[in-house]
Amino acid sequence: MHTGLDKFDQQIIAALQQDARQSVSAIASSIHLSRSAVSERLKRLEQSGVIRGYQVLLQPAAGALxxxxxxxxxxxxxxxxxxxxxxxxxxxxxxxxxxxxxxxxxxxxxxxxxxxxxxxxxxxxxxxxxxxxxxxxxxxxxxxxxxxxxx
Missing domain, CATH: 3.30.70.920 (Lrp/AsnC effector binding domain/regulation of amino acid metabolism (RAM) domain)
Structure with a gap:
C-alpha cells in the first residue's frame, strides 16, 4: 500500500479492487463513512495519482492464471x-x-x-x-x- 493512506483510504481501495463498479453509497456503507466523505476521498486519491484509473478485466484464457x-x-x-x-x-x-x-x-x-x-x-x-x-x-x-x- 502507499504510505500516507489511513485505514479508510485503504478500505476504499480494497473495496474498489474487489469491485470497481460498486457505488459510492455501497462503499460508504461497507466502511461506515458518509457518502460525501467517500466521494471526497476518492477524488483526492484520483487527483494524487494513488488511483490511476479503472479498467475492465477479461476472463483469462484457460491456464493463463x-x-x-x-x-x-x-x-x-x-x-x-x-x-x-x-x-x-x-x-x-x-x-x-x-x-x-x-x-x-x-x-x-x-x-x-x-x-x-x-x-x-x-x-x-x-x-x-x-x-x-x-x-x-x-x-x-x-x-x-x-x-x-x-x-
Missing amino acids: VSAYFAIEHNSARCADIIPKLLQIPEIRRCHGISGETDLMVFVEAPSVARLHQIRELLDAEPAVVRITTHMVLSEWINKDGDNKNS
Missing part, C-alpha cells in the same frame, strides 16, 4: 482472526493452518503477477501479519482435484 503460495506468519492470538480478511480476496482459493514457523499456507490464483503483488501488499498491510514468503508455482505435476498437467 498466475499461481502462488503465500506462507504467512502472524502474531494474532488465533489464525481464525485473519480468515475474514482472506475471504474478501476472491483470488485466494485455499488456506490451510499448518505446523511449524508458518501459520497459514494460502494458495492464490491471479490473472497477472501485478494482481498477485497487489494481493500480497493487501495482506502485508494487515497489522497482525509479521512475514509473508511468496512461492510462485512454476509447474503442476499432480492435481487430484482437477486435471493433471505436465507444463
Whole structure:
C-alpha cells in the first residue's frame, strides 16, 4: 500500500479492487463513512495519482492464471482472526493452518503477477501479519482435484 493512506483510504481501495463498479453509497456503507466523505476521498486519491484509473478485466484464457503460495506468519492470538480478511480476496482459493514457523499456507490464483503483488501488499498491510514468503508455482505435476498437467 502507499504510505500516507489511513485505514479508510485503504478500505476504499480494497473495496474498489474487489469491485470497481460498486457505488459510492455501497462503499460508504461497507466502511461506515458518509457518502460525501467517500466521494471526497476518492477524488483526492484520483487527483494524487494513488488511483490511476479503472479498467475492465477479461476472463483469462484457460491456464493463463498466475499461481502462488503465500506462507504467512502472524502474531494474532488465533489464525481464525485473519480468515475474514482472506475471504474478501476472491483470488485466494485455499488456506490451510499448518505446523511449524508458518501459520497459514494460502494458495492464490491471479490473472497477472501485478494482481498477485497487489494481493500480497493487501495482506502485508494487515497489522497482525509479521512475514509473508511468496512461492510462485512454476509447474503442476499432480492435481487430484482437477486435471493433471505436465507444463
